[in-house]
Amino acid sequence: MELKLEVVLSSSIKRKKPWPRFCWLGKEKESVFLLDDKRISEINMVSGRTKKRTPKLHPLLNSVVTMASSHSGMWLCGLLMSGELFLWNRDKDLLKTAAAVPEVVHLITDTQGNAARLSLQVSGDGMHVLLVAVTGQVFLWECKDVRDLTGLRDGKVKGQWAHITPLEESILPSKQDKEASQHTVFIKTEAMGDACLSAFVFTSGKKLIITCLKIQWEECHVKVDPVGYSIKWATKTYPMSRLTPPCQPVKSRGSLVPAFSPDGRLLAIVLNQRQPKATQVLFVSTQNFVSISSGLGGCGSKKMEIPSKYIRSYWVGSVSWSPGGLFLACVLKRGSLLMVSRLGGLLTLTSCGCNVDFGPAHFLPLHPLVTYRPPVSSGKVEASLSSSSLSIRDILRQRYSVTWHPRLFYLIVSDGYMATVMRVLDRLSPALLLKTLLKDTNKDLEKASRILDKSQIHLRQWLESVSCLNLDSSLDVKRGPKNTDSVVSADGSTLPLFLQDQGTLGGTKELLEKVQTFFEDDSDIDGAPAGSHLEDGGRLEFASMFDTLHALDTQADTGLVTSPNYETDFVEKKRKSPLLNRELGKIQSKLLTAWAFGMSLGSAVENRTRLLKHTLYCVVRFAALLHLIPTPSSAVHTGKKNTSVSARLLHLLKAIISFLPWDGTHSDGPRCLGLVVELSKRLIHLLLNPLPESHQIDHCQLSSHRLSTVLLILQEVSHSLDHTYSLQQRTVWSSAEKESQPPRLWALDEHHVPLLQDKNEEKSSFIHQPQPVPQRPSSRLLGAWQWVYTITQQYMEELKSFKGCDGWEEEQEQLSVIMSQIQTALQATGERLEEGPALLSYPGEHLFLCGSYQKSADTWRSQICEESNKSCDRSVFKETQLCLALLYSLLSQYRLREAQELGDHMAYLILHRSGHLKIHMAGITADSLPCPWLPVDLHSEAACAVVQTLGRFMASYFTNQPLYILPPHHVAILPPLHLPHAPSVGRLVPLSQEEVSRAVRRQQLSEVWTVDYAQDLLLIGGLLPETVWLAYHLGDWKTAASLSLAYTNYRTDYFDFTRLRRRELHLPTVLEPESIFQVELECLLGNKSDSQEFRVKDGDKSFAGL
Structure with a gap:
């Protein structure tokens, strides 16, 4: 794929010492800054002139250990020799400082003289700073009060330092690992949350080792830890011989260059090799450590053997992710720019503008390498030094860097002496x-x-x-629109602020004289810069760039590493x-x-x-x-x-x-x-x-x-x-209430996707429900399982005809194992292996669920009549099911008159069959019953179920209890009133107390919808304990005591119902006669108990509602 770049400007930096880094600082007053560990200078990109000093930062530079800017460019953070931090906001020109702690001062002392081993990173809001030593020491600073940062005055910021200690099993680089490198990024996205990722990359033996640290800040309403964040370490090892192409460990500074993508989902690692054709980028997922390697086409080298003194010039010296993480820009130490797509290979580049016209090519030779070669005599003295050591000694060497703008598709490529600003002409979308x-x-x-x-x-x-x-x-491949990412200025210019010449270096002579003290060369340096030395001989060598235009055509540009089973699948x-x-x-x-x-x-x-x-x-x-x-x-x-x-x-x-x-x-x-x-x-x-x-x-x-x-x-x-x-549930270790107790693992009501998870790792902080x-x-694969099952059955039948052939028994045995596994998988889904009995049809329930309530009631009536004419084992169950479904349907629609008539009908049948009505069965006609359409030969169990359910519903209504019914398709009676609901009750459908009262008045049921009628239904249904409960709950303690005494005497003289498992026949202790009389006697004596007060108040409230 081709990427077209426009060279916006190319200018020479007016300084004698090279600058290794560029950064954008500010948003409202955005400008480009040159950055070194101890130097910072604002640069006018149009002219190349630099601002000699930044007033607020200049006094601090002599004691600076290292500096870094946030990815958003809002804050510049620095670490001082005293261990203090400073935070500078470019837009507001605010300087904030934070106090030091002894541990940080000790770390600075240990790494003194080797500042490159310390790195600093600040979050976009300035609230967090991470100080990392490449050997694994990590310190986190947090601002305690955001108002300290947002205040309009310079001053101290209250913060807190924390030492992040690695796990015992974490593998970290040692001081001898010169190739070790480290990168940190702060991210705040919906997918990743508010987090910080830090990676340590180095080699051990013939393996690449990546150790990652994740610091996750919790949301305000979820505090899993007193410090407000959680920490996770993870280490992953990759055999370098299994990468594509295979690699060898290189124990040299700069051989490994890591960089997190802006969204934090990928870690890109450039593996520089002594053989350029093996140099590659390894993209590693921060979620599950799956990685893709992408070759760099030999870094433009066409020669099989390269002299050792030129090997490092083919290495990638700096990398930077584009906004959105779509491209990874790299610059070789020969001065060539190359671009790699996300998880992909090299892009074909074309540049135009400012007479810098190259391409189409994979490598753009923007800033050719210039090497000083000393005379032979001095060369012998330095022959024992490695190329990396010689490079460090030469402070005037070119310092290559590439930097993308944090929001716009602009990038700066520099060798420390010159800077080229480029922008992407066509806005390439991920879809394209x-x-x-x-x-x-x-x-x-x-x-x-x-x-x-x-x-x-x-x-x-x-x-x-x-x-x-x-x-x-x-x-359909279409190019996106022209890239118009820019900031429109007041005068209508579409150039970004950092590219606009604000006239500080042009205009009248007086203006030039005014700003001469701010924009000038390094006039404070006489002769050569400090640390350099003059040579009387030697020569300058300019690297030939004609061989670094196109990539080698390798067999496979990208390769996959799927850990941890990669070696077995390779x-x-x-x-x-x-x-x-x-x-x-x-x-x-x-x-x-x-x-x-x-x-x-x-x-x-x-x-x-x-x-x-x-x-x-x-x-x-x-x-x-x-x-x-x-x-x-x-x-x-x-x-x-x-x-x-x-x-x-x-x-x-x-x-x-x-x-x-x-x-x-x-x-x-x-x-x-x-x-x-x-x-x-x-x-x-x-x-x-x-x-x-x-x-x-x-x-x-x-x-x-x-x-x-x-x-x-x-x-x-x-x-x-x-x-x-299947989202995993978050768990945390809670502190024990007592010191002798171990901490407990608690599950949070929070589900999300974890990071840094390896397949072989035991997920202790997340559990699967x-x-x-x-x-x-x-279960979406059920159709595939069924089809494979059918094919396997057919093959087993075909195999029977080959019985006796060579290998038949072995094939049959393997096939049996496969068939059993397929059957197990199907049965686990609840699927039947063979066709079962046909499903029964329930038209009444179907109509009710569809909202046709009147049709469903008519259907149940006709089914009741049909079922009464059958004589089978299921008749009793079916009649009960249909009668209860009809009753629940009528109650759910507040058709109380029809429900009351249905209850009357069933009560009449029960009383007549028990001999309490002196009318012979032959004398009963359909017209003499409340529901003429109902048959007179319904089973007694069905009639009793309706009477009990309606009685309990009315008792709940008169005692102001929540009104519930079961769904019309639920074959069960309402649960008992005087006992707690059992777990097996199932789903209850609530009804409105006000709607029932309104229906009683509207349907003129005041004479029949009474407490006495509810008590009669409970007594006819055999629910004497609940009748006692109803009377006592309504304040009629005399009736309750009488009924309770009668029930107790019957149990003593005839049959003890407590031996039965039917819960509704058990009389609670509070409803026994002794308890009732005791409570009433205490009430008369003036020692009214709390239970009595509650009963009286509730009883008054119940009667008031009548």
Whole structure:
């Protein structure tokens, strides 16, 4: 992909000593500053002149240890020899200072003379500062009161220092690790929260070691720790021989250059090598340590062997991420600029403007390296010194740096003496970058297809059928609008503030004389700068830049490392691979890059779902091509080709799903769960469907090996889906109440995606809530499991006809194991392996749920009549279910008259059958009952259920208890009133007390909807304990005592109901006669108890409501 850059200006810095860093400071008064550990100077980018001093900072510079600016450019932070901090706000010109602590002073003393081993970073709001030594000492400073920072006067800021100690198992660099490097970033985003990430990068043996520190500040309403933040350390090891291309450890300063992306999701590490063709960028995810390596095309070197004195000139000296983290700009120590896309490879660059016209090329030679070579005599003296040591001694050497603007697409490339300001002409969106990559992949797929089907045109139709991808329909790739990221000034200029010449160096002679004291050369330095020395001989060498324009065409520009199972999945590439394998290697690399790119940026990619769906279709096409690779005759008979294709497919799928956890960090936009499910189904169909007839050979037929591969695919994808899309619950260790007690692990009501998580790591700070299998995200694969189960059954039937053949028993045994695993997976989802009985139809419940309440009541009435004519074991259950459903439906609609008539009807049937009514059964007619439509031969259990439920509902109403009913499809009676609800009650539907009162008046039920009627229903239903409760709750203690005494005597003389498990027949102690009489006697004697007061008040309130 081509990136067009415009050179806005190129100027010479009017200073004698080189400057290693540039930074933008301020927002309202934004300008560019030159920065060194002990120097700072404002520069006018138009003229190159620098401001000699910054008044408020100048007194501090002599005692500065190191300085750094925030990523937003709002604050400049510095560390003094005394251990104090200073914070300078450019816009307000405020200088704040923070007190020192002895530990920080001790750290400064230990690293004195080696300031490069200390780094400082300040957050965008100035509230946090992190001081880090490359050997692992970390100190955090926090501002206690934000008003100290926002005050309009200079002064002290109250803060607190904290020593962040690493874990015992954390691996950190030592003083002997000269290559060790460190980078820190403060981030505050919705996905990552308010956090600080710091990485230590070094080598040990032949392994690259990355140790990361995450400091997470909690939200104001969640305090998991007294200090207000949590700390996490994590260490990851990468074998350097497994990277692509393979690397060797280089124990030299500057060999490792790390940089976090602005969003904190990626850590880019440049691995400089003694062989430039092995130099690469390793992109590491801060979420799960999955990494992608991207080669730098030999850093422009075309020679196989490079003299040792020139090796370091091909190293990357400085890197910087663009706003949004779309590009990573790098500058070589030869002075060439190169650009790498996020998680991708080199971009083709074109520059124009200011007579700096280059490209299209991968490397732009902006500031060629100039090297001083001493005479032979002095060279012998310094021969024993390494190139890095010589470089440090030469303080006049070029100091290469590249710096992106924090918000605009401008960047500064400099060698310390000259600065080139460039801007991106076309605003490249993430979607455009992904489209371009997919278009290149389409071309490569088409090229590989042509290699395979030179004389077999029908293969194209088969490829398109399995992948649903038509390569002839190219993606719509459109360039974005011109980049207009700029600040409009008062005079209408569209140049950013830092590029506007404010006239400080032009105009009249008087104005020049005024500002001469501010903008001038290093006039305070006589002759050569301090620390340098004059030479009488030697020569200057200018690096030839003609060989650093284009990158080498390597076999695979990018490679994947999926930790921690990478070594077992790694397939070593042959040195001399055929043309087809070479093309397939490039395609696989591009597909993984495209997928990872879309996963990383989330909804920032426009039309992300469509583009990622196209990516996965390309993956299926690639998998189909793997099946068509010509097989040597020896491999056909041994079956090695089948194993090789399956292994490559599994490795590819594991690589794809290793990026899937990145999708869980995006809170907005559609997720990729459905896309991965579809990919799994297509890969399974590809493995189990036959190839075209011309390719039907023995190794392509269905076998236990293919079914085993399919099973592994489903298991891997299921695990990945459940891990990614089931949010983990945050847990914290709480301090023990007593010193003797150990701290406890508490679960917070907070779910989010953790960072720095390794697969092999025990997640102690996060727990998974167990979900039923049908509710897990992997349940979306149920259709695939069922289809594979059907195919396996068919294959088992076909295999029976080959009984007795060679290998039949082994195949049958393997197939049995596979079938049992498939059956276990299906049964876990609640799916039946065979067809079960047909589901029963409940039209009344269906109508009620759909809102047709009148139709549902009519349906239940007709079903009750139909059920009474049947005589089967389920008749009693069905009649009870239908009668209760009708009652609950009437009550839910406040149709109290119909509900009361239904209760009257059932009470009449119970009384008549018990002999309390002197009318013979033959004398009962439908017209003589309250509900003429109901049959007279309903079962007594159904009638009793209706009477008990209506009685309890009315008792709850008269005692001002919350009114509930069960859903009309719930076959159960309302729970007892005088006992607590059991856990098995289920869902209760609340009703309104006011609506019931209004319905009683509107339906003229005042004469029948009474307390006496409720008591009668409870007595007819056999609920004597609840009748006692109702009377006592309404203040009628005499009736309650009488009923309680009668019930107690009956239990003593005839049958003790306490031996039964029916809870509603148990009489609580407070309702026994002795308790009632005791309470009333105490009331008469003037010792009124609290319970009696409550009962009287509640009783008065109940009667008042009548």
